[in-house]
Amino acid sequence: MEDVITEIPPPSRFFEEDLNNFTAPSPTLPTPFIVFSNPKPNLNSPLRPSLLIIAISTPSINLLHHCLSSKPPIGTLMLPEISLSGNSIEPSLKDKSCHIYALDDQNSIIVVIVQFRVVAERSHAVAKLLIDGEAQICPERVLILDSVQSRNFRSNLPPDEELAFKLETTAALMEEQEGLGAQIRSLGFFLSGSVMDGLGAALLGRCQMRRIKGTLCVTWPESGALALSLVKSLLKDVLPSLEHLRVSDVDDDGSRLDSELYT
Template sequence: MEDVITEAAAPSRFLEEDLNILTAPSSPLPSPFLIFPYTQQPQPLNPSLLIVALSTSSLALFHRLRTASPAASLILPELSLSLPDNAAHILPLSPSVLLAALPFSVPAPRAYAVAKALLAGRIHPDSVLVLDSLAPPNFRGKLSSDEAVAFKLDSAAERKRSDEEKLLPDLEYYPSGSVVDGLGAAILARCQVMNVRASLCVSWPQFDASVVSLIKGLLHRRLLQGFDFDLSDEEVLKFGRSKDRVLHSELYI
């Protein structure tokens, strides 16, 4: 006779989604929001360019600006403000350019809510540049940590521009069949809905001195000409080499 005490229970006859209807749904998270310094006049910010730094390399490029006084801050209610990297500061790079530096990762279910909070209300940029990293599982092709590469995706409003007017005219488009997800894709989708000029730059390796130099060169050639990053070539070398020392197989193969 079977021991009913120690024998494993029989598998449930219910599907997982059927069992979930018996539990109370979790309360929705509050929406992300912007806060502004109390000294700032209550008027919208209308930069000609908003740069959104998401990748580790782009954050490293602007790391010395974190001590500057922010024009605004993006807050996620679920993140504790007791940690310094749990707020995204929006910093002025010039009278017409703003930088939104997001040092924390945003879960996929919250990506569009963050994009909407960033590009709604009191921030209305004429154009948006997103600096993100390339995820190897999403790329159809081969990647090596010995070579820094970058590609772009543009909104419809940006693609209509001539090569002389585009944000990143030197970059090739992301290969067909490759995928972009996360906050970078959500921001680009938000710009597409709002008919805003936008370009999403994805780079590889995810953190590498060569990628920092590549992004710095792209910005210096067109968008931030003459801007002092306060980052010498010797300091760039201190970022070291990427730990991703392998070739990645092509997507779908």
């Protein structure tokens, strides 16, 4: 006679997906939101910049932070799961933050510096908020600055060479990119078979869905003096103030950044 205590139990009659029905669902994360430093006179009137620049890559964050360090941010994007503990009062490269800057009083060029990692599950929510999100920012043109990772590139990436590519929405392809500068306009397109993911891809997808002229500029390497020089050369036509910024000064601060903060 079989011993029911020591005998190997029969396999479960439930499928794995059926067993998941008995587990409590994961709590829903709060929606990200933007806090403006100076409330807009008309809350129903969105910001309508001619160009919205969104910095995601480490070199673009370093360069734009130094370029805009003397300007107070006009707003901050808050991602509730990102703790503000340890952040300084004044904007710092060591902070986990996402500050929004205006280059002039007319808000014709707005810059967003994303200094925290946005996981894939939250990328679309952040992209929706930054681009025509709840009628707060409605740009005419969007420039996204990201870096390509070796695992997403179809061929080998040389560590001692600088490379740059672009991806564009249909609306951008149909019109001249006069506001982006000659260097970016002359870039070759991202190689077929390579992929982009994360926040940069979500932002470009949002531009495509909203029929906005969007350009995703990706560079290699992901950090270091070569990457800083490359991004500076691409942006100097768009932001002339970068021309007087020394890469050596930026690199000193950039070398202390935590690369895990960025996508």
